[in-house]
Amino acid sequence: MSKLLMKGNEAIAEAAIQAGCLHYFGYPITPQTEISHYLAKKMPKVGGLCLQAESEIAAINMVLGAAAAGSRAMTSSSSPGISLKSEGISYMVGCDLPCLIINVQRGGPGLGGIQPSQSDYYQATKANGHGDEHIIVLAPSSVQEMASFTGLAFDLADTYRMPAMILADGALGQMMEPVDFTASAPRALPEKTWATNGTGGKRKRNIINSLFMDPAELEKSVRERFARYETVKENETRCEEYMTDDAEIVLVAYGIAARVCKTAIAAARKKGIKVGLLRPITLWPYPSAALAALADSAKAFLCVELNMGQMTDDVKVAIECRRPVHFYGRTGGMIPSTGEVLAEIEKIAGGLK
Secondary structure, X not given: OOOEEEEHHHHHHHHHHHOOOOEEEEOOOOOOHHHHHHHHHHHHHHOOEEEEOOOHHHHHHHHHHHHHOOOOEEEEEOHHHHHHXXXXXXXXXXXXXXXXXXXXXXXXXXXXXXXXXOOOHHHHHHOOOOOOOXXXXXXXXXXXXXXXXXXXXXXXXXXXXXXXXXXXXXXXXXXXXXXXOOOOOOOOXXXXXXXXXXXXXXXXXXXXXXXXXXXXXXXXXXXXXXXXXXXXXXXHOOEEEEOOOOOOEEEEOOHHHHHHHHHHHHHHHHOOOOEEEEEEOEEEOOOHHHHHHHOOOOOEEEEEEOOOOOOHHHHHHHOOOOOOEEEEEOOOOOOOOHHHHHHHHHHHHHHHO
C-alpha cells in the first residue's frame, strides 16, 4: 500500500479499523472529533459499530461492556472528556479488561482552550482513575506513530489485560503527514478465554467484576495486578535516544515537543554544544533505566513540555537527582519555539563552563 496523506486523528481511526476494532463509543470534543467522524463513515462498512453516546461517562461504560464480551473496543476524547471517563477507566482496570483510550489533549484546566497541550501527563501516568492501578500510556510524535501506536496499543492491552492510552495533543491530531499502514506487524495474541461471550454449554460461566466485599480478596487481586505491571515494565518500556552518545546536556521531551527539541539540538550542535534527546515513547511504564544510564555521562537535563513541568519529577527520580534537572515549557495551548529551546540550552551550557 502506498502512503496516504492523513490527519493524525484520521490515521488513528483507520489504524483502529485495520487492527480489528469493531466497537467505538465516544462523544464529540475538539480537537479529536475527526476520529468519531471517520469511524462513523467507515466502521459500518466492516461490520462494526460507531456510536455517539449521550455523554463521556456513558461512552466509557459502553466500552467496558463491549470489552467484557471480548471485542476490541475503543473510545476517544480530549482532556475534560477524559476526566469524565476516569471512573469507568478504573472499573475496567479492576475488571482486568483491555481497551484503547485516545486523549488528544487541549489546554486546561477546566474547559481551557482547544489548542495543543501536554497538561494531562499527571492524569495519564499518575491518576487516570481511582485506586491502586496503572494503564499503558504511549506518546506518539508523528502522524505515522499515531497510526502504528494504535495497533500496538490494542495488542498490548489484549496481551496484559489492561487499558492502554494514546496520549497525543491537538497539533498531532490536526496536522497532516504521510502514513504507511503496512509498517507494523501484528503480534500473536492470547485467546480471550475470560470473555463473557456465551458458554454454549461447554464451559463454566465467566464473570466480569471489580467489586470485592472481602478485603483480603481485593488485596490479592491488586497484588496480582501489580506483579503483571512488573512484567509490563520489563518487556514494554520504550524510548528513543537521539544524539546522546556524547551529550553533556540531555533534553527529555515527548510528542510534539520532542520534534521542536530535535531542531533545537541541530542548531545547538552547530554552535559546538553537545546536546541530545531522550524521548519517552511509553510514559507508563516510564524509561527510568535509560535516563539513569545517561546520568552517568551527562552533566545536566532539560525537560521541555507543553505544561508547567509535570514530567520533571519523574526525571529527577529516574536519575536519583545526580544531575541538575531544568525545565522549559509553554502552557495554555502555546508550543515552545526552536529559538526558545535553543536559548535554554545555551543558558545551561554557559553554566557548565
